Amino acid sequence: MMPDHPSSYENYKIKQNIERLEHKKSFNGATCLVTLYMPHGTSIPDVTQQLVDERGTAANIKSKQTGKAVIAALSSILNRLKQIKELPKNGLVIFCGMTQSGKVEYYPITPTEPITRKMYICDSRFHTEHLREQLEEKEQFGLMVLDRETASYALLRGNHLTFLRNLSSFVPGKHGKGGQSQRRIQRGTEILAQEHLKRAGEVANELFLNVPDLKGIVIGGPSLAKDNFVKGNFLDYRLQSKVIGTIDTGYTGEEGIRELMEKSTELLKDVRYLEEKKLVQKFLQELGKDSGLVTYGQKQVMKAMDLGAVDTLLISEEMDVIQVKIVCSNCGHKMQENVKAKDFVAFEDELYKRACPECGVQKLTIAETKDFVEELGKKAQETGTNIEIISIDTEEGMILFKSFGGLVAILRYPIRDM
Numbered sequence: 001m002m003p004d005h006p007s008s009y010e011n012y013k014i015k016q017n018i019e020r021l022e023h024k025k026s027f028n029g030a031t032c033l034v035t036l037y038m039p040h041g042t043s044i045p046d047v048t049q050q051l052v053d054e055r056g057t058a059a060n061i062k063s064k065q066t067g068k069a070v071i072a073a074l075s076s077i078l079n080r081l082k083q084i085k086e087l088p089k090n091g092l093v094i095f096c097g098m099t100q101s102g103k104v105e106y107y108p109i110t111p112t113e114p115i116t117r118k119m120y121i122c123d124s125r126f127h128t129e130h131l132r133e134q135l136e137e138k139e140q141f142g143l144m145v146l147d148r149e150t151a152s153y154a155l156l157r158g159n160h161l162t163f164l165r166n167l168s169s170f171v172p173g174k175h176g177k178g179g180q181s182q183r184r185i186q187r188g189t190e191i192l193a194q195e196h197l198k199r200a201g202e203v204a205n206e207l208f209l210n211v212p213d214l215k216g217i218v219i220g221g222p223s224l225a226k227d228n229f230v231k232g233n234f235l236d237y238r239l240q241s242k243v244i245g246t247i248d249t250g251y252t253g254e255e256g257i258r259e260l261m262e263k264s265t266e267l268l269k270d271v272r273y274l275e276e277k278k279l280v281q282k283f284l285q286e287l288g289k290d291s292g293l294v295t296y297g298q299k300q301v302m303k304a305m306d307l308g309a310v311d312t313l314l315i316s317e318e319m320d321v322i323q324v325k326i327v328c329s330n331c332g333h334k335m336q337e338n339v340k341a342k343d344f345v346a347f348e349d350e351l352y353k354r355a356c357p358e359c360g361v362q363k364l365t366i367a368e369t370k371d372f373v374e375e376l377g378k379k380a381q382e383t384g385t386n387i388e389i390i391s392i393d394t395e396e397g398m399i400l401f402k403s404f405g406g407l408v409a410i411l412r413y414p415i416r417d418m
């Protein structure tokens with residue numbers, strides 16, 4: 001069964017594709033790159049008609065070169081549309097046009113969430129904003145700023161902040177006249193301060209417990225109150241375990257929340273690292289117990305995949321290599337190179353500037369790419385296997401890559417004698 005939410009792998013791959021698309025420009029800087037968003041219910045005959053009309057208009061474009069490129073892009077899309085009977089349940093986004101490679105490139109992307117708006121854009125770049133927004137909306141964090149008498153709450157999705165509430169309690173200042181009454185006042189003040197933290201916790205529970213897929217909570221503030229709040233377990237245990245850390249801020253209220261957002265970038269990145277560490281640790285534990293519930297090495301992992309026995313596949317980011325077939329469009333010279341997926345954008349830029357080793361002309365283009373991890377991903381989808389891409393930024397990630405060849409599997413049931 002397919003999970004409701006896109007896996008970290010799907011997000012990772014779609015993010016990669018978006019980055020690649022964002023680096024593409026039209027071959028001559030003019031508007032000839034087509035972006036087409038089609039929600040699930042879109043009528044293919046209607047879109048076809050619209051594109052045929054657009055193609056007719058393109059014949060009037062002043063620059064012959066640009067007009068031809070627009071016509072080529074639209075024709076390419078029209079040809080593909082003929083083969084589509086029904087759109088995927090989340091709709092389909094098509095990017096097509098003559099890029100800096102000098103070729104008409106075609107990229108269909110199936111979004112991870114349903115798209116709702118139908119759009120046709122012809123520009124000098126591809127429009128990926130809506131896909132990017134979808135991705136960023138996945139990860140939600142709770143932000144909370146508090147001091148002795150106030151507390152403010154917000155949700156953070158991508159770079160988008162939503163303020164939820166400001167709370168203020170009256171706690172008198174610490175200064176008194178001295179003597180016995182001062183001690184009494186101090187004691188009273190402390191009780192009120194504790195009451196405030198308790199209330200701040202209750203409001204946090206009320207606001208954050210219902211947020212689906214809350215990834216973590218960051219707590220800020222200018223004083224010790226935030227540390228006392230975390231230490232004092234004022235949050236529901238389900239939220240308490242999501243506290244990523246505390247950060248000193250100069251302000252409270254909405255200003256404090258904004259400051260906290262800016263200061264927590266590094267902290268939020270650590271959340272994924274923590275997940276990655278846990279996944280590799282799980283593998284290492286099972287391996288240590290000799291439970292038969294893990295396997296590693298390309299051959300063994302593939303065998304387990306074929307049996308449908310893999311629950312989670314851990315792949316090192318360093319293994320995410322794309323095999324690129326390159327051809328020179330001047331002399332026809334062919335070659336092949338392996339490029340790390342994360343370096344692909346830079347590789348493409350460099351390739352167009354590189355001279356062909358055979359004829360010396362700058363006409364090298366990408367004829368075909370083969371993405372090992374993406375192929376694994378397709379196989380995994382058929383068998384309901386989760387894929388997690390693990391960076392080498394943690395010690396555990398390094399162990400996965402160096403000691404286990406960057407590819408291991410956590411199994412659903414033990415497989416012996418392989």
Ligand SMILES: [Zn+2]
Pocket residue numbers: 328329330331332333356357358359360361
């Ligand atoms: Zn050549």
